[in-house]
Amino acid sequence: MARIHRLSALLGVLTLAVTGCGAGGAEPGGAPGATGATGSPGAAREFRTGLDTVKVADPVRGGQLVYGLEADVSAGLDTSKWYCGPACRTIAKTIYDPLTVVDSGGTVRPYLAESVEPNADRTEWTIKVRPGIRFHDGTPLDAAAVVTNLEKQRTSPLNTAALAPVASVTADGPMSVRVKMKGPSSAFNVWLSTPIGYIMAPSMLAAKNGAHNPVGTGPFRFVEWKAADHLTVERNAEYWQKGLPYLDRVVFRPNPDVESRVAALRAGDIDVMHTDSADQIAKLRGDTSVRLVESELFGESNYFQLNVKRAPMNDVNVRRALAMALDRDAIGRTRNRGVTRVANGPFPPGTPGYLDNTGYPGYDPAAARAIIEKYEAANGPISLKLMIPQSPTHAKTAQVVQQMWKEVGVDVALEQVEFNAFLERDRRGDYDMTDARLFGGADPDLQRRWWHSSGASPVGNISDPQVDAALDVIRSSTDPAQRKASAEQLNRRLGDQVNYLWVNWTVWAVAAKPDVVGLNLQIPGGGQAGLVLGDHWLTYASRKR
């Protein structure tokens, strides 16, 4: 499918060339280059090619877009304060600009920063601030503002793990920031593309209710928020990327129910929405009244997490048997309606560490049954519980795998738990197996906290010297080839140890009315921990005349 994506991109470029739809998008200095393409006019589907800036064919200034989101931003938009999930990031990146972005090739590029450069041994990073930019409140963007932001992020309980390697952040001149690390840290610039690097106005960070009155340098400025109803942003006429954005206004409307969101799109209440539901994507693929863009770039893995500290999951052979019992092609074909591809590890195709073969066991029910019978003969029957969040999607998938495990002799009971309680039990390690979606992202260093034994987050539940060693090289090495080799080694280790039962890569899709152009850009998701890595497609979106 990745090949198909590339091919479609080529076709798209050709279509553009043939139809003569010229490029009109702005290309800021140092920002991602423009190599993608919009689909042929009127095409019901487009394949996105990456996070690169796509030049919008014949953009129209003006108009508004109503964007249906899966959640409200009740806790506000201060990314240094609380977790910023996909809905929050979709809004936040219209108001703030990140210091860096990642392009579809995985290269980190400066964005709001003019440059982000390390010293030779990666123990120090220097961020040069792009000059001449003002926040929406008129105050200038300078080194002091960036220091205020990074300090706020660093001292927040939210980022204790992510920013642990930072020793100090200081202004080194009016437009230059020096970040000293506790040790070599070669991927710090990737972190600046996450919400940690979204730059907020110091006045907002100082204000008591700043989180609900966000101020940034972004393409749109915040207008108003009405709980559970809408959040409106309007065009920032003084945006530093001249001529952008094209739209006058974007209205975000929260609606937690995905079916209701699709109905709203079809009824014309909203102009655009996104989803990672394979069911809905399959349905929308057949809808010619909707423009659909899909991407699995930097996408998360969907998997079952095994509690390796509990019997019988502490036995690697049992874990392998559980893996060999799953016919993941069948799950993809039937449950996910052919939308998703089988995953074999935490690193999606196109990122360092991805391997066609990680050594993860394939479908082999006979071998699985043999292992289970042997284990049960010695230890008694296996009876497990699979904890899943309360949702029809999770339940349907769980029933399919439950049957597959039953066929090799493992009885698995399903336990549906409300989402917040699910998170709590997941954290406490109070489960046999869970259904989860995590990882992904452009750089393996972003995943360190899930696996490193010194990492404070207990979710990964791994304590493995080989994994630690690989993660340490990934963090400290200055040699990309060596980092890649270590990521591959890590991937193989996880495949061999079967700490996770990989199922499929997440596919994200943006669906819009046909007159919305400039869609094939940024897609929410791109890895857990809030990693929208590229620049925001809403900056370039416009409506057809």
Added chain:
Amino acid sequence: MTLASVMRRAARLLLVLGAISIVTFGLLAVMPGDPALALLGPGATDAAVAEVRASLGLDRPLIVRYGDWLLSALGGDLGTSYQTGQPVVTSLADRFPLSIELVLVSQIVALAVAVPVGLWSARRPGGIVDRICSVGGLGLLSLPMFALGSLLVYVFAVTLKWLPATGIPSFGDDPLGHVQGLILPVLSLAGWQFAMYAQILRGEARTVLAEDYIETAVLKGLPTRAILLRHTLKPASLSLASLVPITTGELIGGAVVVETLYALPGVGRLMVDAIAARDLLVLQGAVLAVAVVFVMLNLFADVVVRWLDPRIRSHHAG
């Protein structure tokens, strides 16, 4: 009602609310999950969770938290949302009006249709209106609210595109849009009510129509209209009248479903969101507010029934 009985009822109301507040507080405290996790997202460290819990005051013993809350609640302050940082009272004031509007309009619509249909069905049992009404009514009664709602969305919003599938602009911004946005949610809520009211009224009205005085009225040559509206409706509506306030309480439950389905910013959705985020004080405040409404409605029902049935009135007065 006398002043003394009003005072007695007011005292009872306070007792009920006090008991509800204790039960809710206790239940929410033992509910699994953690407000800090909703704020910190997946992968929060133990230290971070502890820090946030402390900042929300959740590290204090339950009894202290309740005492604190009760003291400020008596002063009219229901606490602050963990999520928005807004006073709970403000959130409730923002979100209640839409829910009340939904429930009231649904009741009015349900009654406005059920009364003529019920009376007419009773007048001509087995007639065309009666038959359509009992079959349709049974269908509506057995259809869950979300199913009816999804059906209405599919037909009127997605296919015909006459009405919006989700959302509602405020009346001040867009009066017509507001009314349009109200139609499908109201129909989803009112469908079940209508069916129940029509069935009950039909049954009662048939009993009344069999009374001697109705026959007298017919023999006197009174027009059907007058017989049905003047002489049948009032006695027949007794059970309906006592039912309406109670079903209003049920409609508040229905509002949770409908507000979620249609993405409306009412108090039902406030509660659903508060549960998901473990925004405990918001939930506590909303439950209490709904309880007040429910108790008041029951009080109101008593008054209406007394007014409709002189026997109850005199019995109590004596």
